[in-house]
Amino acid sequence: MIFSFDLLFEAVMFGLLLGCFYAAVSLGLSVAFGLLDVPHVAHPALLIVGSYGAYLLGGWGIDPLVSGFLLMPLFFLVGMLLYRFYYATFESRGTAAGVNGLAFFFGVAFIIEVLLIVAFGVDQRSAEASYIGDSLELFEIRIPYRLLVAAGVALLLTLVLTLFFSRTFVGRAIKAVGQDEGALQLMGANPVSIKQLAFGIATAVNALAGAMLIIVSPVDPTMDRIYIGRAFCVVVLAGVGSMSGTLVAGLILGVAESIVLTMFGASWATAVAFGLLLLMLGIRPHGLFGR
Amino acid sequence: MKYWIFSALAFIAAFGLALSGVNEYIFFAGFVVMQAIVLATAWNILGGYAGYVNFGVPGFVGVGAYTALSMHLLFHAPILVQIAAGAVMAGVLGLGVGMLTLRLRGIFFSIATIAVVFIVEAVVINSRFLGGATGIQLTRPTEVWLFGSYTRMLFVVMALMAVVAVSVARYIQNSHIGQGLRAVRDSEEAADCSGVPTLKLKLIACAVSGALIGVAGAPMPMYLSYVEPASTFNLHYAVIALAMPIIGGTAHWAGPLIGALILGTLQQIVTVTISSELNVLVVGLLLVIFVVAAPDGVIGLVKKWKASSK
Numbered sequence: 392m393i394f395s396f397d398l399l400f401e402a403v404m405f406g407l408l409l410g411c412f413y414a415a416v417s418l419g420l421s422v423a424f425g426l427l428d429v430p431h432v433a434h435p436a437l438l439i440v441g442s443y444g445a446y447l448l449g450g451w452g453i454d455p456l457v458s459g460f461l462l463m464p465l466f467f468l469v470g471m472l473l474y475r476f477y478y479a480t481f482e483s484r485g486t487a488a489g490v491n492g493l494a495f496f497f498g499v500a501f502i503i504e505v506l507l508i509v510a511f512g513v514d515q516r517s518a519e520a521s522y523i524g525d526s527l528e529l530f531e532i533r534i535p536y537r538l539l540v541a542a543g544v545a546l547l548l549t550l551v552l553t554l555f556f557s558r559t560f561v562g563r564a565i566k567a568v569g570q571d572e573g574a575l576q577l578m579g580a581n582p583v584s585i586k587q588l589a590f591g592i593a594t595a596v597n598a599l600a601g602a603m604l605i606i607v608s609p610v611d612p613t614m615d616r617i618y619i620g621r622a623f624c625v626v627v628l629a630g631v632g633s634m635s636g637t638l639v640a641g642l643i644l645g646v647a648e649s650i651v652l653t654m655f656g657a658s659w660a661t662a663v664a665f666g667l668l669l670l671m672l673g674i675r676p677h678g679l680f681g682r
Numbered sequence: 683m684k685y686w687i688f689s690a691l692a693f694i695a696a697f698g699l700a701l702s703g704v705n706e707y708i709f710f711a712g713f714v715v716m717q718a719i720v721l722a723t724a725w726n727i728l729g730g731y732a733g734y735v736n737f738g739v740p741g742f743v744g745v746g747a748y749t750a751l752s753m754h755l756l757f758h759a760p761i762l763v764q765i766a767a768g769a770v771m772a773g774v775l776g777l778g779v780g781m782l783t784l785r786l787r788g789i790f791f792s793i794a795t796i797a798v799v800f801i802v803e804a805v806v807i808n809s810r811f812l813g814g815a816t817g818i819q820l821t822r823p824t825e826v827w828l829f830g831s832y833t834r835m836l837f838v839v840m841a842l843m844a845v846v847a848v849s850v851a852r853y854i855q856n857s858h859i860g861q862g863l864r865a866v867r868d869s870e871e872a873a874d875c876s877g878v879p880t881l882k883l884k885l886i887a888c889a890v891s892g893a894l895i896g897v898a899g900a901p902m903p904m905y906l907s908y909v910e911p912a913s914t915f916n917l918h919y920a921v922i923a924l925a926m927p928i929i930g931g932t933a934h935w936a937g938p939l940i941g942a943l944i945l946g947t948l949q950q951i952v953t954v955t956i957s958s959e960l961n962v963l964v965v966g967l968l969l970v971i972f973v974v975a976a977p978d979g980v981i982g983l984v985k986k987w988k989a990s991s992k
Contacts, residue, residue: 490928498966665801672783
């Protein structure tokens with residue numbers, strides 16, 4: 392283990408950028424799991440689908456970020472349908488709790504993974520864009536533009552979603568359904584259609600987050616496993632359904648992972664998210680910013 | 683009594699098959715089916731009876747396999763000793779995980795169990811003694827008492843383990859432990875209030891389930907004469923361990939057995955005749971189809987059919 396102040400500074404720097412990106416990846420899950428209480432373990436698998444979508448569109452020379460935006464409506468639709476199906480088969484029958492809901496999403500995640508392997512093979516794929524490959528030199532530290540771009544978009548996305556959930560009518564309705572479904576129903580709103588909308592938004596965010604993922608690093612079909620840990624770690628760390636908390640939690644995870652990576656090597660870095668998650672569940676299960 | 687006669691007959695049949703002159707491949711494939719029975723039955727003790735979904739199966743399989751490997755490397759221990767050691771270590775891991783996480787609500791418990799896989803895998807990858815990321819090649823004994831080949835012997839051992847696992851699951855189901863676990867599954871608060879020692883029962887289930895999953899993993903190094911992290915900590919174990927009880931039916935000890943026989947055999951056939959990717963896809967699809975259309979599994983379907991035909 393080599394310790395130097397420069398190295399630590401660089402690690403923190405990278406960690407913060409990576410953290411913004413982790414926050415963006417977790418935003419959708421924060422809505423689906425945090426607010427709606429759906430055991431959505433297939434969320435990271437859909438994230439990888441977003442990455443492969445950007446890769447496919449990249450074949451026609453479309454910038455990954457642009458394809459992320461282009462794919463959002465499609466993902467929105469898929470999310471709505473997925474929730475509709477989940478609601479009809481489990482929630483409406485009252486069998487969502489326990490084994491069934493979890494097993495369903497786990498099965499879906501697994502099917503997505505295998506289909507991706509069948510379609511694209513197990514090799515890593517990466518996207519092409521002008522900002523991928525080059526890096527910015529700042530205080531003798533080389534910061535890749537790809538990380539800067541991803542972090543910038545991630546921050547923007549967090550801001551937009553935070554505003555959406557606190558300022559707009561629909562956003563507040565979604566928060567309300569997370570807090571008290573019965574009360575919302577008494578106000579004359581239909582909780583199911585609001586939840587469906589929220590799930591659609593959560594999935595649509597994945598299209599953009601997936602595009603960011605393929606900008607940050609090459610992807611392969613089995614990557615969703617690591618992101619199950621990262622995304623749930625961030626959501627649990629942030630506390631249920633807190634958007635700004637998600638950003639802070641993402642930054643914490645990013646910095647922790649980056650420091651471990653520099654000090655102990657890559658093979659321990661993947662265990663950081665899970666370690667942090669276990670620690671958090673053990674000492675403060677309702678998260679840093681949870682109610 | 684009928685149960686014991688039947689299991690004895692099943693085991694004797696497996697034993698006799700191993701002594702006969704049938705093609706070696708039968709035992710290579712048969713081992714996997716027997717292992718599937720142990721995995722499914724073990725998972726169901728916690729997942730089916732208590733309703734706590736363990737996604738960390740590959741972690742427990744890995745602990746079993748790598749404990750067995752250590753026993754082999756250090757002492758050249760025979761296979762039964764390896765399995766026993768693997769069971770103990772995986773049981774201890776189960777107890778530890780249980781103590782850390784069983785106060786958590788369903789999904790948090792499940793996510794925490796995924797953590798177990800990554801953490802155990804990281805430990806193995808960073809350990810040179812266990813072969814690190816590249817793995818270790820083993821030499822199996824060429825002379826095997828009575829059976830002639832090591833694969834045949836492993837098949838019989840695994841068949842014995844299957845009988846043990848199913849018997850343990852059956853015992854738990856019929857004892858007060860199973861009763862308590864069912865109460866936990868239906869409503870943990872109500873169980874707590876009625877004086878069921880929920881935490882203690884869940885810890886027992888966690889340890890027993892973990893130990894038996896370790897049993898399923900322990901013979902893997904000797905079976906393949908090779909062990910490395912990527913295939914040992916494969917998510918595939920988690921999916922089949924979940925899919926088989928759900929396909930068979932989670933409420934009864936026979937459910938995982940039926941599910942394992944169906945899925946295990948089907949997998950062997952699909953792998954050989956079509957492709958191994960499709961084989962994995964079949965597992966995922968069957969899992970989702972059963973969860974959606976027949977959450978009580980084959981046993982539930984049969985019960986429904988019997989009730990409607992009366």
